[in-house]
Amino acid sequence: MATQGVLGAATLKEFEDGLHGELIRPGDGAYDEARSIWNGAHDARPTVIARCADAADVRHAIGFARSEGLDVAVRGGSHSIPGFSTCDEGIVIDLSPMKGIKVDVSARTATAEGGVIWEEFDAATQEHGLATTGGLVSTTGVAGFTLGGGIGWLKRKHGLACDNLRSAEVVTADGQILTASRAENPDLLWGLRGGGGNFGVVTSFELDLHPVGPTVAAGPVFYPGDRAKEVMRFYREFVKTVPDELTTFANLLTAPPAPFLPEEWHGKKLVAVAGCYSGDPEDGMKAFQPIRDLGDPVADLVGPMPYVQMQSLFDALWPKGTNAYMKAGYFRELDDHAIETIARFHQNATSPSSEIHIHHFGGAIARVDEDETACGERQAPFVLNTIAATHEPTGLETHIDWAQRFYAEIEPSLTGGAYINFLSSEGEDRVKAAYGTEKFARLRALKDRYDPTNLFHLNQNIPPS
Numbered sequence: 001m002a003t004q005g006v007l008g009a010a011t012l013k014e015f016e017d018g019l020h021g022e023l024i025r026p027g028d029g030a031y032d033e034a035r036s037i038w039n040g041a042h043d044a045r046p047t048v049i050a051r052c053a054d055a056a057d058v059r060h061a062i063g064f065a066r067s068e069g070l071d072v073a074v075r076g077g078s079h080s081i082p083g084f085s086t087c088d089e090g091i092v093i094d095l096s097p098m099k100g101i102k103v104d105v106s107a108r109t110a111t112a113e114g115g116v117i118w119e120e121f122d123a124a125t126q127e128h129g130l131a132t133t134g135g136l137v138s139t140t141g142v143a144g145f146t147l148g149g150g151i152g153w154l155k156r157k158h159g160l161a162c163d164n165l166r167s168a169e170v171v172t173a174d175g176q177i178l179t180a181s182r183a184e185n186p187d188l189l190w191g192l193r194g195g196g197g198n199f200g201v202v203t204s205f206e207l208d209l210h211p212v213g214p215t216v217a218a219g220p221v222f223y224p225g226d227r228a229k230e231v232m233r234f235y236r237e238f239v240k241t242v243p244d245e246l247t248t249f250a251n252l253l254t255a256p257p258a259p260f261l262p263e264e265w266h267g268k269k270l271v272a273v274a275g276c277y278s279g280d281p282e283d284g285m286k287a288f289q290p291i292r293d294l295g296d297p298v299a300d301l302v303g304p305m306p307y308v309q310m311q312s313l314f315d316a317l318w319p320k321g322t323n324a325y326m327k328a329g330y331f332r333e334l335d336d337h338a339i340e341t342i343a344r345f346h347q348n349a350t351s352p353s354s355e356i357h358i359h360h361f362g363g364a365i366a367r368v369d370e371d372e373t374a375c376g377e378r379q380a381p382f383v384l385n386t387i388a389a390t391h392e393p394t395g396l397e398t399h400i401d402w403a404q405r406f407y408a409e410i411e412p413s414l415t416g417g418a419y420i421n422f423l424s425s426e427g428e429d430r431v432k433a434a435y436g437t438e439k440f441a442r443l444r445a446l447k448d449r450y451d452p453t454n455l456f457h458l459n460q461n462i463p464p465s
């Protein structure tokens, strides 16, 4: 790996002169902010950060990385939990300045550049009463989120984000700028729909839009944590009856000191069911009713609200700099063993910021053929995500240990697969398990074609053969 010293001032100057965007290196005033990513657990020091202005910059940066033998990290919204969007030494190809969004109202599509985050995307599309499946936290990047699948509030009605990916502009490892669509390079489009950042740097995403809101029935209902088993048993039956419009997840958490929760509950265990109904708000309120009828909630925040408000409701709980780790899987079924294990580990969580999420799947996700996209296990009833997190500077290891012990105990209720966007840095076998043997082989063939030297390896990596 090259370092700045080895690169030399003249080499860097030449690279910088060819860049329309900004080059940031150690010693620059902007370096510390520019090198930081969402997950505070990763404190890497890249040799250079190329803040790209356009696809030509991305091509220029890729050429530079190849000629200098630099490690390459690619950054959209910087929310990679395993920290793949930064590196020690090497180059960060940072697309965050690329903020262009074009909404085509009549075609019901939006084209977003690689640095757009969901907050920006939703603001642009909701002006027209349109939306596509975006992240549950609005600061997440469209790029990494869509390439890894994309679980959000509209998923049961409109599919995963990657199901809505109509076309993409991609800069490949050899510097070509390609379109991936059903008409051009359809194999590449298939790989981008869930295959992560393995095949090139995506400079723009064309996504399908759907009429949503602007007002939706949405929100969470919180119950005391000691009712977790009762709420989870209710939840597994309730979801069997819900229409596709209603997307929900169950969240086992410790009450944050948030103004929407009664003060006497701050710091205590809670179990929440949160959802969003992407249809008529009145119908939505009816669909939510059984969740609210469980009785004696700690707080019931379900009501009509702007879709963009629901999209950002949890933002404040997940600020940049949080130290975090995820351990995730797909449920085979939410059986009694799983519910008992969830309730027990909820109670003994080592950090008040750690949470257990159970995302209901089905609906539009399950109607897409398994082999239509690279993404995961579409027939799974639920996705499990265990988030070990702390806002303290130390202690993450203890919380990771909690998450791993929980996973080990709940494993018999899981399929053995994993959802790419919630995967930590867990090695090739876990990536293989995430895709399954057939898809992994197909992805590997694609990797051989588009990135045979594995230039893009800081990701859930599919190594070339």
Ligand SMILES: Cc1cc2nc3c(=O)[nH]c(=O)nc-3n(C[C@H](O)[C@H](O)[C@H](O)COP(=O)(O)OP(=O)(O)OC[C@H]3O[C@@H](n4cnc5c(N)ncnc54)[C@H](O)[C@@H]3O)c2cc1C
Pocket (backbone or CB within 6 Å): 038, 074, 075, 076, 077, 078, 079, 080, 081, 083, 084, 085, 095, 114, 134, 135, 136, 137, 139, 140, 141, 142, 143, 144, 145, 146, 147, 148, 149, 150, 151, 152, 196, 197, 198, 200, 201, 202, 203, 318, 421, 422, 458, 459, 460
């Ligand atoms: C607070 C928080 C909330 C989250 N909520 C959800 C959620 O609701 N649903 C869900 O599905 N996931 C969620 N995630 C996981 C998230 O989807 C992934 O971490 C995703 O990779 C983030 O994308 P990004 O662009 O922000 O991240 P980045 O860190 O910028 O990118 C992550 C990886 O994606 C690849 N990549 C990024 N941009 C490009 C590009 N332009 N071209 C090629 N490859 C690229 C690279 O391999 C990169 O390392 C959440 C994560 C966090 C931290």
